[in-house]
Amino acid sequence: AQTVTQSQPEMSVQEAETVTLSCTYDTSESNYYLFWYKQPPSRQMILVIRQEAYKQQNATENRFSVNFQKAAKSFSLKISDSQLGDTAMYFCAFALIQGAQKLVFGQGTRLTINP
Amino acid sequence: KAGVTQTPRYLIKTRGQQVTLSCSPISGHRSVSWYQQTPGQGLQFLFEYFSETQRNKGNFPGRFSGRQFSNSRSEMNVSTLELGDSALYLCASSSGLAFSTDTQYFGPGTRLTVL
Numbered sequence: 001a002q003t004v005t006q007s008q009p010e011m012s013v014q015e016a017e018t019v020t021l022s023c024t025y026d027t028s029e030s031n032y033y034l035f036w037y038k039q040p041p042s043r044q045m046i047l048v049i050r051q052e053a054y055k056q057q058n059a060t061e062n063r064f065s066v067n068f069q070k071a072a073k074s075f076s077l078k079i080s081d082s083q084l085g086d087t088a089m090y091f092c093a094f095a096l097i098q099g100a101q102k103l104v105f106g107q108g109t110r111l112t113i114n115p
Numbered sequence: 116k117a118g119v120t121q122t123p124r125y126l127i128k129t130r131g132q133q134v135t136l137s138c139s140p141i142s143g144h145r146s147v148s149w150y151q152q153t154p155g156q157g158l159q160f161l162f163e164y165f166s167e168t169q170r171n172k173g174n175f176p177g178r179f180s181g182r183q184f185s186n187s188r189s190e191m192n193v194s195t196l197e198l199g200d201s202a203l204y205l206c207a208s209s210s211g212l213a214f215s216t217d218t219q220y221f222g223p224g225t226r227l228t229v230l
Contacts, residue, residue, distance in 0.1 A: 037221075043224050044221065044222075044223050044224075045207075045221035046221070047218055047219070047220075050218070091158065101146050101148045101163050101165075101170075101171075101207070101211060101219055102148065103148070103150075103158075103160065103219065104160070105158035105159075106157075107157045108157065108158075
């Protein structure tokens, strides 16, 4: 079974700062996907970024980028130039390539961006 | 394109009752997954339906069941409600095909309270 661990329950930074959220996972599979989802107070889950395990290049989406270390089973999210609208719960998630659409989520990190 | 819709948004039930939640996926999507979100257990996968067939199931008791209709709309049913079933129930839709080109889009959720 796969597990996902987010060791930072809460984080808080000032607007415009850079923040890094940590995620580690455990799997014996070699082909999988990793995701970061954002859940703002509205509770709508939004995909932030995804990474295919077979790609060595780290994924980036505007101000969001990941540091994917496959051997260490680590998948951190970096948010640059943080904005007030980035305040949300952030969930790291794992899914196998083959099989159903089953996401395994970490416990989440509550990120607060202060003005 | 309309997003994933879930009805109702809020429900209050009493122990022992049963409840049915509905999810309408994005047009063209054939896969619907259901998740339960609670403060204690976090986000947990319930089951996934693809083309009217349950393709995968999480570790939930048989009181939790679901189905999918020919138009891809899905329902989940919880019978003999327990206090611990109080949660936010999220559904997500995707094409359900090649995962590398697939993204799960989440609905706003149904908040179920069991008294």
